[in-house]
Amino acid sequence: MNLDFSDDQKQLQDQIRRFLSEKCTPAVVRSGLEGGEPFARDLYRGLAEMGVLGVAIPEAYGGVGLSHLELCLAAEELGRALAPVPVASSIYLAAEFLLQAGTEAQKKAWLPRLASGESIGTFAFVEGQGRMTPDKVAAAVRDGRLSGAKSPVPDGDIADLAVVAARSGAGRGEQAISLFLVDLNGPGVTRETLASIDPTRSQARLAFEGAPAERLGGEGEGWAIASQVMDRAAILMAFEQVGGADRALSMARDYALDRMAFGRQIGSFQAIKHMLADMYVSATLARSNCYYGAWALASGSSELPVAAATARVSATQAFQHCAKNNIQVHGGMGFTWAFDCHLFYRRSNALALALGSLSTWEDLLISRLQGANTQAA
Amino acid sequence: MDFDDTPEEAAFRAEARAWIQANAPTHLEAELKRAGFASSGIDSEDPMAASKAWQKRKAEAGWACLNWPKEYGGGARTPIERVIWGQEEGIYGSLSSPFIIGHGMCGPTVMAWASEDHKRRLLPPLASGEEIWCQLFSEPAGGSDLAGLRTSAVKADDGSGDWIINGQKIWTSGAQHSQWGLLITRTNPDAPKHKGLTMFFLSMSTPGVEVRPIKQANGQSGFNEVYFTDVRIPDDQRLGAVGQGWEVSLTTLMNERLSIGSGMSTGFPELFDFCLQAEVDGRPAVDDASVRSRLAQFAVKQSGLKYTGMRAITALSKGETPGPENSIGKLVAGATMQELAMFALDIQGQSGAIQDESSPMNARFQQMLLRSPATRIEGGSDEILRNIIGERVLGLPGDIRVDKDVAFRDIPTSGRK
Structure with a gap:
C-alpha cells in the first residue's frame, strides 16, 4: 500500500x-x-x-x-x-x-x-447556458472550415491554439461531434474578452467564420475523447482546488490566531474553531479523494472515470467551503478589496464551473458508480 | 503510488488468509452477513459464546491482539500487519466486538501503568477473550468534561491501605459481561479538578458493585449504569500515582479515538444498493436527479474516509506514524450516517416511518436513524472532536477554562440560580 x-x-x-x-x-x-x-x-x-x-x-x-x-x-x-x-x-x-x-x-x-x-492552447467546448450536451453544439465544420461561436472559452483571448468540439459528418447524438485544431491567430477568428467573476483567469467568446480546422482524432469520436480528457483534467484541477482550499484554511487559521476580540484570540472561540475544524475536514476528504484520482491517472486504471468524478466533486466543495469561510473568519476585513480573501472566493467559484458544474459531476459520478455496479454484478 | 503489498506484507497476508480459511467459524458466515446495524445477526447460538470461541482460537494460534507483546498474550506483529489481519478477517472481525473496549483501551492502559505481575496475570486472559473488561469513566456529571467526575475514593480508616469507592458511572459498554473494570475516581476534592483524580482496576464481582442496564433512546440496552456503594479496592490495584489519574486516562482516551475512528462505515454502499432497487414515481430512485445529487455527496464522503484510511495505512507500511488526518474519521462517519438514514427514509415516503419486517433491507435505515445520535456522542462528541482538530491539528488556542485553578469542591454544579 x-x-x-x-x-x-x-x-x-x-x-x-x-x-x-x-x-x-x-x-x-x-x-x-x-x-x-x-x-x-x-x-x-x-x-x-x-x-x-x-x-x-x-x-x-x-x-x-x-x-x-x-x-x-x-x-x-x-x-x-x-x-x-x-x-x-x-x-x-x-x-x-x-x-x-x-x-x-x-x-x-x-x-x-x-x-x-x-504557444498557449485551450479547449473551446461550451456554447451558452447550462450543461453541455451534444445537441447544444451548433459550431460545425464543412470542408475543413469551422463556423460558429464558442463561449465562454477559458483563456480564449490569449490562446494560440484551440481544440474545438464541432459538428461534422453524418453521425447523430454524441457521434455527430468531432474535435478540430484551430489556429486562433489564423483567418476567420474573432475574439472578445468577457467580464467574469474571476478576472485572474480570463474568459473569452470566440467566433469562427470559415476558420481552417484540422480534425483531431476520428470523425464522430469527439465527444468520447473530450469526456476522457476532461476526466483527466478534472483530477488535475481537483489538485488545484485542494491547493487553494489548503491556503484559504491556513489564511483563516493565521487570522484566527492573530485577531483579538473580547479580550482573546478569536480562534479560542468555539464558533470560529469549529468552523476551521470543518474546513480542515472537507480539505482532508478532498485531498484523500485527489490521491485516489492521482493513482488512477498515473496507473491508467479502469477506475479513472469514478476517481475523477469523486475527486472533482469533493475538491470543488472543499475549495468553495474553505474560501467562503475564510472570508467569514476574517469578518468585515475579509470583504475588503485590499485583503486577498476574495481572490480565493472568486477562484473557488470559477473553478467550480470550469469543466462543468458540480451538479454535472455529481450526476456523472452516480452514472459511473452504476456502471461499475453493473460490471461487478 | 499503488495499492499493492510489499513482499513481506504479501507473505503475511497469505499466512493470515490460509489460517483464517482453515479455522474461521464458517458456519456463522451467512448470519454475520445478515447482521443489522446494531445486532450481531447470530441467532443459531449464543453470540457471546461464538465471540469467545473465535477469540480463544485466535489467541491459541497467536492471532489475538496482534500488536501486543507475546508475553502478554499478543502476536508481536507490526501495525501494518494488524491492518492486513483486519482486512483478511473481514466479517469474522465483527465477532470481536465484546472485546473492543478491553483490547483497544483498557489493555493498553494496563500495559502502560500496571506492575509486571499484574500485566502477566491480567493481559493474557484479556487477549484470549476469557476475561472481558469495561471502562468506568463517564458519569452523569462528567461526560465531555470527564475531569468533572465525582465518584470518590477515600482511604479506609482501618490502616489497610485499601480504598473505599462510592458513586456512579454511566454509559459503560459491556459492564454486564465484564470480569474487570478500569475505574477513574476522585481522591482529592480540594485540588483543581484535573489534579485530584486516581485510576484503579477492579473485579466487577467486588461486593458493592451493581450493574444496571440503561434503556436507550432507540429501545436497546448496550450501555449500563454502574453503582459503587462502599466498594473496597486494595491499593495495589491503583494505576499510576495518587492524583495522576488524568494522565493515566489520557492513555486510554488516545487509544479510544484511534480504535473507534478507524475504518468506520457511513452506510453508503447499503444506501446505493437501496436506491438501485427502490422506486420513486415509478422509476428507480437512482434515476431521480435530486437523489443522484445527494448520493454523490454521500459517495465522496465515504470515498474520502476510505482513502484517508489508506493514507494512514501507507504511513504504517513505511514504519511512520499516521498524520492528524485520521482524526476526522468518526466526526465524518457519525454525521454522515445520520443524514444518510434520514435520506433513506425520505425515499421510502410515509412508509419510512414503519419499522417492521416490511421495511426495506431489514429496517436497516430505521435502525440507523435511531442509533446514529449515539455515534455522534460516544467516544468523544462531535464538538470535542472539533476542539481536538482545532487545537491539536490546527494549533488554535484552547478555550478559556474558568474552573482550571479552582478547588474541585468549589466548582458550581448547577446552572440554576
Missing part, C-alpha cells in the same frame, strides 16, 4: 512552491483584476523554464518526460498560489488532447510549443 507521493516528487513540489511564493506575489495575482495583462506572462515563462509545463509531456515532444503524478503536485501549487496563468487550458486540456488523440504530426507541431510556453 502506497497512497502517497515519493520523496523526489515532494521535493519537486517544494521547489515549485518556493518559486511561486517568490514570483507569484499578490500584485502578480491581482494584475488581471486591476486592468493589467490578462495573464502573468513572465510567471508563465518561468514555469516553462522550470519544466513545470512540460513535466508530463514526453521528451520526444519537448517535455520533461516525468509522470502525471508530478503534474498533480504542480497543479496543487498553482492552486495554492492562485497563479494567474493558463496552465489548465494549455496543459491539462490542450496538451492532453494532443497526447490522447493527436497524430504524430500534430503532436510534433504543437506539444513542444505548449511545453515551452511559446
